[in-house]
Structure formats: structure tokens, C-alpha cells
Amino acid sequence: xxxxxxxxxxxxxxxxxxxxxxxxxxxxxxxxxxxxxxxxxxxxxxxxxxxxxxxxxxxxxxxxxxxxxxxxxxxxxxxxxxxxxxxxxxxxxxxxxxxxxxxxxxxxxxxxxxxxxxxxxxxxxxxxxxxxxxxxxxxxxxxxxxxxxxxxxxxxxxxxxxxxxxxxxxxxxxxxxx
Numbered sequence: 651x652x653x654x655x656x657x658x659x660x661x662x663x664x665x666x667x668x669x670x671x672x673x674x675x676x677x678x679x680x681x682x683x684x685x686x687x688x689x690x691x692x693x694x695x696x697x698x699x700x701x702x703x704x705x706x707x708x709x710x711x712x713x714x715x716x717x718x719x720x721x722x723x724x725x726x727x728x729x730x731x732x733x734x735x736x737x738x739x740x741x742x743x744x745x746x747x748x749x750x751x752x753x754x755x756x757x758x759x760x761x762x763x764x765x766x767x768x769x770x771x772x773x774x775x776x777x778x779x780x781x782x783x784x785x786x787x788x789x790x791x792x793x794x795x796x797x798x799x800x801x802x803x804x805x806x807x808x809x810x811x812x813x814x815x816x817x818x819x820x821x822x823x824x825x826x827x828x
Contacts, residue, residue, distance in 0.1 A: 654698060661698075662754075665691045666747075678723045686716040707804045714811040718818045 665688045672684035689712035697705040 657698060658695060661691050661695050664688075666751075679720065682716065682719045682723055685719070686712055689715070703801075703804065707808060710808050711811050714815045718815050721818060 668684045668688040668691065672681045672688070675681050675684065689708065693705045693708040693712065696702075696708060
């Protein structure tokens with residue numbers, strides 16, 4: 651179980667570094683790529699924690715968001731000009747990040763170890779599993795009875811991402827710059 655904890659802390663460190671690089675880089679394309687890397691790391695975290703449906707949804711949304719953002723960055727004119735850095739703002743952001751990391755560290759230490767159930771919620775699912783609907787197995791029964799709104803939300807997010815990507819990437823109806 652220590653390997654999983656080490657991997658989660660490593661992924662969390664990677665996501666923090668990727669976020670800082672995305673904020674501090676001067677090139678928009680590099681920033682978009684760093685944000686995509688952070689999103690993919692988050693999907694790996696969800697996969698390790700036992701939420702493959704959420705991980706798959708996150709991967710689809712990340713791919714579509716990356717395509718849309720890269721398309722927007724590539725067609726955008728860069729009007730960047732140098733500005734001075736505000737050290738007070740950067741200091742406050744770093745202090746806030748340290749506070750969030752401290753709270754996360756102490757909160758994660760209070761959780762039970764991986765693999766140990768937090769609550770015994772599986773008994774009602776298994777007792778009423780196949781009798782409450784016409785499902786052929788327990789997984790489908792749980793998805794239909796107890797997680798239907800969650801699954802509907804995930805499908806809505808994927809559908810909205812596909813429609814948004816199609817609207818941005820379509821060639822018909824776009825005005826050409828002169």
C-alpha cells in the first residue's frame with residue numbers, strides 16, 4: 651500500500667509542478683500543453699483510486715479540451731508585452747499553496763489505508779441488487795439504481811465536450827480573415 655501512496659504523492663507533485671509551469675511560462679502553447687498534462691495526471695489518480703469511469707470521462711474531456719485550446723492558441727495573434735512581476739501577489743499565492751498542501755497532508759493522513767472500506771455500504775447494494783430491476787449483473791444494477799444521475803452527468807459532459815469541439819473545429823460557416 652505504500653507504493654500507491656508514493657505514486658499518488660508523486661502524481662500530486664507532478665500536477666503542482668505542471669500547474670506552476672503553466673502559470674509561469676510565456677508561451678501560450680506550452681501553457682496549454684502543461685494544463686493537459688496536469689489533467690491527464692489527474693485521470694491517472696482517479697484510475698489508481700478505483701474510479702475508472704471518472705478517469706475515462708476525464709481523458710475524453712482532456713483530449714477534446716486540448717484540441718480546442720491548441721486550435722484557439724494556434725489561430726490567435728500574440729499581443730504579449732512584458733509586464734513587471736508583483737512579488738506580493740506571488741508571495742500570497744505561494745503562502746496559499748503551502749496552506750492547501752498542509753491541509754491536504756493532514757487530511758490524507760487521517761484517511762484509512764487503501765483497501766480498507768470506509769463504510770460498509772456494499773451490503774444494501776448486494777441485498778437489493780438484482781431484485782430491484784431487470785439487470786443481469788450487479789454492476790449494471792448499481793449503475794442503474796444508485797449511480798444513474800452520476801452516469802447521466804458524465805454522459806452529458808462528454809456530449810457537451812464533443813459538441814463544443816465540433817463547433818470550434820468546423821470549417822463550414824467560419825468567416826475568413828481578410
